Amino acid sequence: MDAHEKLEKSRKRITESIAQNIHLYGLPPSAGRQFGMMFFENRPLTLDDMSAELGMSKTSMSTSIRTLSEAKLVERVWERGVRKDLYEAKDDWYQIFIDMFTVKWRRAVSLHTAAIRKSLNELKDLKRDEGISTELLAEVDSDIEKLEYIREYYNWLDRLIDAFEDQKIFDIVPRNDDMSE
Template sequence: MEGHEKLEKARERIIETIAQNIHLYGLVPSAGRQYGMMFFQNEPLTLDDMTEKLGMSKTSMSTSVRALSDLKLVERAWKKGVRKDLYKVTDDWYQSFIDLFSIKWRRSVTLHLVAIKKSLAELEQLSIDPTASEELQKEVQIDIEKLKYIKNYYEWLERLVDVFEDQKIFDLVPIMNDSESDS
């Protein structure tokens, strides 16, 4: 096998793995292929460049690059003399993960905590309602305990998101350099 063929085979393996796993970011495999292809480029690309390299429609490329950009996996680039929009893979994969993790989980935590607090307030009112039956009072108390448990969970998850956003995660799980990761 010639050197260029080996290079392309090695790259294609990574591109296909990214395509298979991009669903973790809520994206389709074609967006993963686009991202993987962009990762191996040493220069920013236009949508036309991407269309030519992947053989996909410009509309599809545009949709995917917008989704990748929203997740902060790709960013616009500037090059003197080029009037078309250029895109490149963001340099910091660690920060991209932190951004994605934080955005998705912060939204989820907020939604859950608002619902839990509202439901707890309603149930606590119901728990002191003198017209409620003993059976209903028991069910209400069980539900209150369940909601307190999941409230604690979401507050813990909120603190976990803070650890990522404050980058304290790297104190707990340090980034390894190349020589450390070879073992």
């Protein structure tokens, strides 16, 4: 095996690893392969370039690039004299993780806290109902206690998301831990 073949084998191994793990970002393996291939390119690529490299249809590449772009894993770039859209993989994996983590979890926190707020209001109204039985009142109190607990959890999670967005997380878990391999 010559040096070029070894290089390609190494890249293919990493690209397949990305494809197998990209589901953690909610993306299909084909998007992982596309991102992996783009990561090793030292130039922006057109959909035609990607299609030729991966042997996939241009339509498939277009769908995948849109998904990767929405996930903030790739970005469209401009190059003088080139009429076709060009894309390149973002190379700051820390920021990629932060973007994905914060977008997904911020949405989840928002949905959950809205549901909790609405349910707590309904339960508190129910407690004021004079015709409520003692047994049902005990269940309502128990549910309120549980909802207060998960509201505390989502407040904590919101602060954790802030720590990622503000990059204060790196004060706790540094990017480089000075531990050599």
